[in-house]
Amino acid sequence: MPYLADPDVYKENDDLFFLTGTGNGVLLPLYESTDLRTFQFKKDYNPSAADPVYDYCYLWAPDLGKYNGAYQLHFSAHRVPNGAACPPSGQEVTTFVATAPDLNLNFGAPQPINANTTWPRTSTGTACLPQGCNRNIRIDSATYNDTSGRWFFYVWFDRGNNISSFNTADPGTVYNHAGPAVFATPAYEEGINEAPELFKRNGQYYLLFSGGWYNSQYAMYYVMGDSIPQLTRARAVRRLSQPLRNSAGRLVQSHGHNVLVERRGEVFNVFHVGAFDAAGNLTSRSTYKQRVAFKPDGSMHSLNQVNVRWNKLTGYSYSLDVVLRDGSVIGPCLAVGVLGQTNKVVFDGVCHSAGDRVVTKGDIAAFRIFYSNNNVWGPFVETAYDGISDDVALDLPGGYTPFVDLNWSEEETTAQYSIDVQRRDTGAWIGPCIGVTAVNKSLSWTYQGRCDTPGINVPYSNIQAFRICSAVNGDWAHARCGATAYDGRSLHSQIVIP
Template identity: 25%
Template sequence: MTMRLRSLLVLSAVAAAAFVVVAEEPAHAATLPTGARSLEAVNQAGRYVRHADHLARIDPVTSSSANQVKLDATFTVVNGLASPNCYSFQTKTGLFLRHRDYRLRVDPNTGDATFRADATFCAVDGSVSGSVALTSYNYPDRRIRHRDFALWLDAYQDTATFRADSSFRLAAPWAPRNTKGPVLPGLFADPHIAVFNGRYYLYPTTDGYAGWAGTYYKAFSSTDLVNWTDHGVILDHGPDVSWADNSAWAPAVASANGRYYLYFSGGAASGSTAKQLGVAVADSPTGPFRDALGRPLVRADQFAGGQTIDPMVFTDDDGQSYLYWGQGVARAVRLNADMTSFDPTQARVVTPAGYNEAPFVFKRNGLYYFMWSEGDTRSEDYRVGYATGSSPLGPWTARGVVLQKRLEVGIRGTGHHSVVRAPNSDTWYIAYHRFAVPAGNGTNRETAIDRMEFNADGTIRPVVPTL
């Protein structure tokens, strides 16, 4: 298939998107295709948005161009860092397209509010059918425009020349899929993986925010763990949760009573910085979810010691579900049949040696596995340890570290994992986050999945993280 034909296929999808108006944001396309794309100037055929020495411009790119040129002209389209209704554009090296002093460039994501806004753009109709123009999130009267082949953020002018200079075609990516890429496009951490009705689902923390101050959760699904469908935002703390408006961390989803329950951590942007646990409910694994209680499921002050984050639910063969949570101290309690309440007098501390956060429990061949993350998520030494036991509440026998960094291939900070069994098999997978390769850190993380295998005695073989 030629580059032009592939481009037209992408364009046809974009042209079919509906347009909506969101309060305090410019009119924008309801959907743009996420994933790797290149952007061609509509009035400079063969010239594509490209970064060179961090500055953005439009340059010629052809099939005979150097690989580096093709890489520099390829971006991953992700939900906007400042608004999930808009878009951000990430380079193959993990930088983001942003404006600074009205000049377009690519820079490392600092995660602060200013950077997020500078790196977020909303899509509107371009000058020709199927093309798009990109308005600034924080300067909605300005659009990305090329002048003398350099890219600037210029005030909108109602002229044919300006509309053409600010319009781009979304084309198939010049660079092939990055073998070092994550399973999800963009920055996502703390992935919870599950199987519902024979299909895999991933529920991660949306990453890339200073202080991990993201506000919303997304859902992705797949039949093969390779090709993932983006189902969009399933819960947003801002409009959907009355008691939390930031710190949307580490979700987990369980199925019961013919419904789906999303357990999540949340905090307030003002007042106390303490985090609390909530639960939301939906009729579909892709939501939309609504806050089931209108208040926290577990309050920050309800139990002494540890931080109230990182919920996880395990349901045993008899149908009894257990809630686990905590940073610094691990707690567990039986959930009532409604999945939204429990007897707090029955909560118990189950903290194993080496535990820091992210508890995860599963069962295989009658043996229970209690797993967790050790160290700080900002450290390259962040890793996964585990123990085994005879019941969902222990007692537990420590088994050691099962997943850790591989510096020789640039993999760091492997942790906050979850585990899933392939339907009707004894094949298991572990989903986890790592520092984004190659330039990530503890707030710029990406999601990976690898096989997890067992020895004959039921112990887990060390997982070798792969690119």
């Protein structure tokens, strides 16, 4: 959908969907679809026309939902008396809600949220409310109907953008989920955690959010948990997308403010893509859709990252090509000047050695690694690619394993982890091979042939299995462990702890 940003999709049923988002700042467009593929314009909502008292401007980030038989449209805006200049001085953006009785979606005049209460609420003032900054409902509202009640997520301002929520059955209890006022955030998120989105699958909850300025390195992230209050940055923060940069380091593309929608057992990610000019300035945002694939532990394959790994030939350098589904080849995509003698790279969708051409995962049919020790480029190995996975391995003839990247599932919020290996020659376990002091709360590790805790070398060829154990509060007597067989050669192993 060209020039539509901050999308939200409401599902009435598997054959009826409604799409809305940020448009021109004056109107909120509403689109209708029966198949989640083709959308027809339905109508615009103009809150200024619907309200006899106030005018609204700088509308963005609507949330469309249904509760107690009525349809609700939450949106962020500035509000002034009819005919007054907008936006007003001395006021801050806040969130309003309009309702409609049926699927004609004739929304009435906007109303403030939780007016005249001490709960999180609509607030046009610039100051934090007496009960705290996290009571100011500013932008990016998201509603979610759960078995535990109806949840309301929103963004508030303090040292950046932060995400909180409350259950409408108990609005006085506020849960802080993300943002620099409460949690440590990495520099690349630029103090921005916004655009919350809730999803549930197989009993597991997902909180998706976007980090970075909308006109900068905007990207999508998420956390997973067994309940909504668990969904905080105390859990592992997983990256769903990576902003694209060209060879000069300037932004090419960003992704963010997404919503997950399920149709007939398939899950789709609807998000906006930011386009940038040659100088790295944002020029437009448009809405796209991508099918979502899940890993065995419930985490999602990323939008645009592929961990490409290949085994090592002593003294050799490497170059990467991508084979597209139309049969054409981009080569080199990442030349020897980029890869050198490394044996892995995270391909993020930009072929830096081919004029910074952008290539989406779904367009790739295969990866090729060329290898040379004399700068003559002839031999190569090619591996087919499914257009989805985050991990691809290429097996070079005569090569050996230089590392094994381990990843594992997340357990309790405060869990710590350790790594064991099972010897192939004796069947005995070495545990821990890498102890909790080193691994701590990490969910990944690169094993390089040595068990650091006992101080012994265990070559890859002599490893029959990797095992990850987790414990809470140092209670290793009641550790939970999961193991995965290893073939003695692979460069990656994924372990799920039951």
